[in-house]
Amino acid sequence: MNKWLVSVSIVLAMVVSNAQAAGDAAAGKAKSGTCLACHGADGNSANAVWPKLAGQHPSYIKKQLQEFKAGARKNDLMSPMAMPLSDQDMDDLAAYFSGQAQSPGVAAxxxxxxxxxxxxxxxxxxxxxxxxxxxxxxxxxxxxxxxxxxxxxxxxxxxxxxxxxxxxxxxxxxxxxxxxxxxxxxxxxxxxxxxxxxxxx
CATH class of the missing domain: 1.10.760.10 (Cytochrome c-like domain)
Incomplete structure (x- = not known):
């Protein structure tokens, strides 16, 4: 039982480490120029119809970018933006935006x-x-x-x-x-x- 727990712990640590190391936030910031007009410099969009990316999970950001690129998710603005992105670009952008602080909102x-x-x-x-x-x-x-x-x-x-x-x-x-x-x-x-x-x- 203890060997099993140790093995699982090691595998989980490797998965988490790999997930965290996938993107370079500094590189993502440098690549985020085309994102700023809609999503804001820190991932907090000024227009409420565009999502805040700040504080979002990097795995989710990357999934959406991949699906915009592949056509599984369609949007006239986002689909063309995602087309030229490589997997590394997506990882870097996801690392950058996920690391930003989300601005608070207020409910009606x-x-x-x-x-x-x-x-x-x-x-x-x-x-x-x-x-x-x-x-x-x-x-x-x-x-x-x-x-x-x-x-x-x-x-x-x-x-x-x-x-x-x-x-x-x-x-x-x-x-x-x-x-x-x-x-x-x-x-x-x-x-x-x-x-x-x-x-x-």
Whole structure:
């Protein structure tokens, strides 16, 4: 049993070390010039329809860049930006933006009660799963599973993203996990969850 635990610990340490060493944040900063107009110099976008990249998991950033490049995720602005990027470019950009501090957001007070309920408990009556089951109690996600950090994200971006999953305009979620959840959500629930998450820290 002890040998097994030691072996697992060594493998996990190697995986974490490799994940951390994958990108060079300084190189990512140097390569981020084309990202700044939309996502901000520190990854905190000024326009609420563009996502904050600051503090996002590097594994998730890289996954999205790869999928923009491959066409699995489509966006008229991002797809052409991702096309010339190499895997190392993606690793470097992910390392840079993940290391930046996310600016805090504020939730609309009238949306917090419903948003909290849906995020933490779902809606049993309509079979909507609790968001925190995958994204965690504090909205920090799960980097190993490539579930993004969603706490502090712009409400407008989150609301659009959820509606895109619901309509099928976005379909790059693993095993349709997001699509299956959001298909059962109302516009009111989506707006409330997005507001709640904008203020979650």
């Amino acid at each position: 007070a009238d949306q917090v009660e419903l948003g909290t309920k849906i995020y933490r408990a779902g809606n049993v009556a309509t079979n909507v799963a609790a968001c925190m089951a995958c994204h965690g109690p504090s909205g920090n996600g799960n980097p190993g599973a490539k579930f993004p950090r969603i706490s502090g994200q712009h409400a407008a971006y989150l609301e659009k993203t959820l509606k895109d999953f619901r309509s099928g305009d976005r379909a790059n979620d693993n095993a349709k996990m997001m699509q299956n959840v959001v298909n059962r959500m109302t516009d009111k629930e989506i707006a409330a969850v997005a507001q709640y998450l904008q203020g979650l820290r």
